[in-house]
Amino acid sequence: MVLLLLLLLLLAVVRSYDLSYLKSGSDIRGTFSSASSADNSSSGQNLTPRISYSIGAALARTLPPSSSLLLGRDPRLSGPSLLNSFSLGLTTTQGLTTKTTNIATTPSIFQACLTGYADYGCIVTASHLPSDKNGFKIFDKHGPVSVERRDELLKVAGRIYDEIEGEEYENEGRGEGVDYMEVYVASLVDYVESSLGPKGLSGLKVLLNSGSGSGFYLNEVLGRCGADVSCSINLKPDGRFQNGPPNPEAKRMVTETIKACEKSSEVDLGIMLDTDGDRVGFITPGENGRFVPLNRNRFVAVMASILANNNEGGKEIVVVTDSVTSLGLEKFVNGLKNMRMVRFKKGYMNVINEAKRLCGEGVDAELAIETSGHSAFRGNSFMDDGTYSAIVVVCELARRRREAGGKGGSVMDWIEGLEEASFEEELRLQVLQPKETPTINIYERIEEAVKNDGRWKVDELNREGVRLVLEGEWGEGWFMLRPSLHDPVVSMQVECEVEKSKRLVGEVRNLIFAAVQDAVDFGELDGVE
Incomplete structure (x- = not known):
């Protein structure tokens, strides 16, 4: 019985809500939901005021005492709610000074840190993503915080999420209103x-x-x-x-x-x-x-x-x-x-x-x-x-x-003099595999099949994905395959002679299909003219 109690106590100590699904490139992004119950939905992509509060509180815990912060947001309708709960989370640590500038651009928040107006900055934005998405970009005087720091921040936020009692994250946020723009x-x-x-x-x-x-x-x-x-x-x-x-x-x-x-x-x-x-x-x-x-x-x-x-x-x-x-x-x-x-x-x-x-x-x-x-x-x-x-x-x-x-x-x-290909397009292959099979695993199978085909020369100077140089019967050009930074997508970038494009895409499509069978959606490739 004593051992059982100790085990339960240990589990309670290490319990942490997993927020890793909010990682998107170097940013934090998800689908906004105002309902706290949506945090645990099967979609695994929700960003709620409770989560926003937890991220703000996590940032506050990791900052030096007496730090100053500038907060802003883009025009998304979910911005005020997330900005409010984030700023409220910051107040869990004494000594921080928070200023809010309302609608702002991402570069302006970085500039505020760069010039010493604030020690740290955060903008609530999801950039070019649809209106139901939102997220956070966090800065210091060197620029956006590193991916490693972002990951650690989400881990701390996950622990705070499970510590929250009541509805304190729905209270009114605090912070001086300024016009930094x-x-x-x-x-x-x-x-x-x-x-x-x-x-x-x-x-x-x-x-x-x-x-x-x-x-x-x-x-x-x-x-x-x-x-x-x-x-x-x-x-x-x-x-x-x-x-x-x-x-x-x-x-x-x-x-x-x-x-x-x-x-x-x-x-x-x-x-x-x-x-x-x-x-x-x-x-x-x-x-x-x-x-x-x-x-x-x-x-x-x-x-x-x-x-x-x-x-x-x-x-x-x-x-x-x-x-x-x-x-x-x-x-x-x-x-x-x-x-x-x-x-x-x-x-x-x-x-x-x-x-x-x-x-x-x-x-x-x-x-x-x-x-x-x-x-x-x-x-x-x-x-x-x-x-x-x-x-x-x-x-x-x-x-x-x-x-x-x-x-x-x-x-x-x-x-004048910039040579441009007659066909230049980025095609996106939607990965359909279940979550337990990462996109990168699907991509690696595609890359191996394309590299080993032998009809194209591998560009050895390329620094990511696989880039193949076209020559001979294919004319001048290249195509490239790489996994997306943000989404379960394999991107195919093509640059070649327009009369070769449909055949090239068709040949690559057949190779990919043979390598991964039904793991990707070829709808966009089928429409190439």
């Missing part, structure tokens, strides 16, 4: 004025599509600096995202922004921001006055061209990119004067950390950038900031217009 906006205005002088963007007409997300603040920056922003769209934050969450890679947002540019006369540049303002894409006048997207490989090429154009010292500059960049992009960047591209891994923190590592070795890695629209300049403390990148492009456009005597010219002109 005004500080952030002022810093971007200062950047423009130091580069071009007051009203330095006068003469430019810029259309911002913030997609009803947090990035509407950029419109104020552009307007205060003299740009005509009367044509901007979707500026009112609305967490329902009735047209879909803002995502500069999404064809829907690209098409919507192109139509808005066409409707308004003489737009010099269109800007698209994602939900929390850390990713960006562009729309620019192209040939025959038609507007074209400047995202993905073009986005990287534009940023590299700006660095090359302003490289007065003549030193070699390195641009660190992700694993799915094109052959044409690599040739373009390496062809710029004193420029070199290093292809690394998907994941914005992966490219940022690799750039930092290279800088530590004495390499001038000035830019860490993903084709998804994430970009971080060394001169901006490697802060992942889509709004800052947008300002860099707009300033460069204004500067080149001045040098040309006020004459026109498109951003597309900066990347």
Whole structure:
């Protein structure tokens, strides 16, 4: 009987609610539910106020005494509830100072830590995911907290979750209300004025599509600096995202922004921001006055061209990119004067950390950038900031217009010579296996089958997944397979001649099907034309 009591006591001590399902890349994300009973639902993806309170309390327990924190959120309807319960969890530890800035961008929270306004920051956001999702990104002065620290935080939060009694997590949160976004906006205005002088963007007409997300603040920056922003769209934050969450890679947002540019006369540049303002894409006048997207490989090429154009010292500059960049992009960047591209891994923190590592070795890695629209300049403390990148492009456009005597010219002109494949697509294979078989296990079987087929050459310089080089009968190009960072998905990135694309995808499909049988859904691959 004594042994039984000791065993029960031990179990009570070590009991911990498993919150590992909230891991998503380097962030914390789940599906919002207001009901505490949903914490234990079979879906295993719920994020509730009780869990939010537990994460806030866990963070408080792991911080130094007398730390200050800045909290913000994107416009999602679940944001106020999660922000409130998170801030209430923070109050379980005495001595912490909490400030709340309401709707904000992710980069602004990082900037607050970087400048010493707060020691730590947290924004409640799920970036480009659907409106029913939400989560947390936590920062210190070095940037987002590490994956290891995030994992430990969830373990502590799991223990706290089981300690909670009553409904204290539903009480009113505490913390001083501040308007940090005004500080952030002022810093971007200062950047423009130091580069071009007051009203330095006068003469430019810029259309911002913030997609009803947090990035509407950029419109104020552009307007205060003299740009005509009367044509901007979707500026009112609305967490329902009735047209879909803002995502500069999404064809829907690209098409919507192109139509808005066409409707308004003489737009010099269109800007698209994602939900929390850390990713960006562009729309620019192209040939025959038609507007074209400047995202993905073009986005990287534009940023590299700006660095090359302003490289007065003549030193070699390195641009660190992700694993799915094109052959044409690599040739373009390496062809710029004193420029070199290093292809690394998907994941914005992966490219940022690799750039930092290279800088530590004495390499001038000035830019860490993903084709998804994430970009971080060394001169901006490697802060992942889509709004800052947008300002860099707009300033460069204004500067080149001045040098040309006020004459026109498109951003597309900066990347003249960039070779682009006639077929370029990312296809997603939904993994259907049960939870006990991880996606990575399915992927490993796929990779082995494709590598051993022998019809394609393995790219040995690739740093993740498997990238196969096409040649001979397949023409020039490549395709790549990798497991998703966030979802039970295997991604297939393809770049080849359009007349070869359907056959190539069909052959790879057959190989994958033979390797994993009914473990993946090929619906999206079947639709390739």
